[in-house]
Amino acid sequence: MEIINYTLKAYFDQKKSPCLSFNVFDLNDPCIKLEAQQHRSDYFQVVLLEQGSLQQNIELENISLATNHITVVFPHQINAITTKTAAKGIVVQFDEVLFCSDLLKNELISYNHDLMHKLNHVILETATFKKIYAYAYNIFELFKELTPIKKEQIRFYIKIMLLELIEAAHQNYEGLKTPEQQDQFAKFKSLIETHFKQERTVGYYTSALQLTPKKLNEICKNRTGQTALNIIHERILTEIKRLLLFSGKSHKEIAFELGFDSPSALNKFVYAKLKETPTELKQELSQIYKF
Numbered sequence: 001m002e003i004i005n006y007t008l009k010a011y012f013d014q015k016k017s018p019c020l021s022f023n024v025f026d027l028n029d030p031c032i033k034l035e036a037q038q039h040r041s042d043y044f045q046v047v048l049l050e051q052g053s054l055q056q057n058i059e060l061e062n063i064s065l066a067t068n069h070i071t072v073v074f075p076h077q078i079n080a081i082t083t084k085t086a087a088k089g090i091v092v093q094f095d096e097v098l099f100c101s102d103l104l105k106n107e108l109i110s111y112n113h114d115l116m117h118k119l120n121h122v123i124l125e126t127a128t129f130k131k132i133y134a135y136a137y138n139i140f141e142l143f144k145e146l147t148p149i150k151k152e153q154i155r156f157y158i159k160i161m162l163l164e165l166i167e168a169a170h171q172n173y174e175g176l177k178t179p180e181q182q183d184q185f186a187k188f189k190s191l192i193e194t195h196f197k198q199e200r201t202v203g204y205y206t207s208a209l210q211l212t213p214k215k216l217n218e219i220c221k222n223r224t225g226q227t228a229l230n231i232i233h234e235r236i237l238t239e240i241k242r243l244l245l246f247s248g249k250s251h252k253e254i255a256f257e258l259g260f261d262s263p264s265a266l267n268k269f270v271y272a273k274l275k276e277t278p279t280e281l282k283q284e285l286s287q288i289y290k291f
Contacts, residue, residue, distance in 0.1 A: 003078060003225065004039040008095060019288050022094040022154060024136075024143045027054075027087045035081040035091075040225060045073040045093045046161070048129075048136050052087035056080070059223065063121045068129040070165060072119035075234075076224035090136040094158050096238045097245065097285075116186065118169040128168050135161035184209060185223045188216065188231075196235045197259050202228045237273055240266070244282040251278050 012019040025031055027049075038057070047056065047070065054065040058079045063071060073079045075096060124132070135157045142150045142157070191205055199205070205228065206216050213228070220228045236258060243254045255266035270278050 004037055006034070006039050006041040006043075008043050008093065020146075020151070021098055021288050022092070022139075022158060024090065024092050024140050024154075026140065027052075027084060027089045027091065029091075032081065032084075032091070035079075038078055038080045040076050040078055041073070041093075042075050043093050043095050044075060044099060045079075045091060046136070046165070047071045047073075047081070047089065047091050048133050049087060049089040050133060051089070053085045054087050054089075055082045055084070057082060058120050061120070065121075068124050068126055070122045070124065070129070070132065072122070072165070074116050074119075076226060077116075077120075078225070090133070090140050092136055092139055092158065092161070097241050098155060098158055099162070115166070116189075118172075119165065122165065122169045122172065124168055124172070132161055132164050132168065135164070184211065184216075185219050188220070188228070192232055192235050196232060196239070197257065200232050200236060200259065202232070205232070233269075233273065236269070240270060240278070241281065241285060244278060245285045254278075 008021070008023060009019050011023065023043075027047075047054070047065070049065045049067060049069050051067055054069075056063045056065060056071055056079065058071065058073055059077055065071065139154050139157045139161070142154050187209055188205055191208055195204070202213050202216065206213050209216065211219075216228045220226055220231055224231065226234075239258060240254065243249055243257065247254070249257070251263045251266060255261075255263045258266070260266045260269065267277055270276065270281055274281060276284070
């Protein structure tokens with residue numbers, strides 16, 4: 001079966017509207033039909049089910065959602081919403097730049113272990129669900145008539161919603177695993193978060209994990225459809241986007257912070273990945289974020 005790849009850019013291009021770093025709709029929106037096919041995406045997707053039931057496949061797991069259930073699909077995870085019955089809820093999609101990875105790898109590092117597994121399916125008490133759902137509903141309402149101020153409010157609400165959800169999932173998680181007990185893919189992702197600014201070769205990570213390059217690539221392709229090197233490069237590229245957009249640093253400063261030998265090396269890396277220069281990328285991101 002062919003796996004489709006979705007992007008936020010393609011979605012907004014099809015609608016002939018400016019690309020945003022987020023999207024939101026309810027479960028009765030016609031675009032929910034796109035979720036019926038097995039696909040991967042370059043963004044996070046949060047499904048919050050207020051009423052009814054859903055069947056959702058995430059990777060190899062068939063998940064049955066009921067009232068007060070939430071799922072979070074990470075970029076490149078294979079997923080589909082296969083059936084829904086009297087379902088009422090909200091879907092929030094957002095790009096990796098909005099994800100709280102800086103917080104999770106520093107102040108909230110204890111929450112970061114096996115995060116994908118914790119968030120793929122979260123079952124909450126009614127009071128906790130309502131608190132998190134209220135943020136999603138605010139996002140949904142603000143999205144109806146966007147202004148520059150409302151866009152900023154949505155970005156803040158997405159982060160608050162995520163942090164509340166991460167805390168709830170962390171407290172809910174049964175049999176919390178130590179880093180040594182995580183599966184190899186989770187260990188690999190955790191190592192990338194710690195070392196991607198200094199270490200970008202597959203060899204470093206295979207040595208740390210005591211795996212062969214072939215085995216690590218097999219694990220990565222099974223989980224994301226990508227090679228280990230692509231996953232490392234995507235993390236670097238996400239950081240480049242954040243620094244271009246939010247840090248105010250020069251290309252030279254960004255290059256050296258991320259371990260490139262020169263601004264020219266940074267330019268070559270970005271162009272190889274996106275077919276545009278860092279300057280062009282910053283202009284594109286500024287249009288999306290209106291900075």
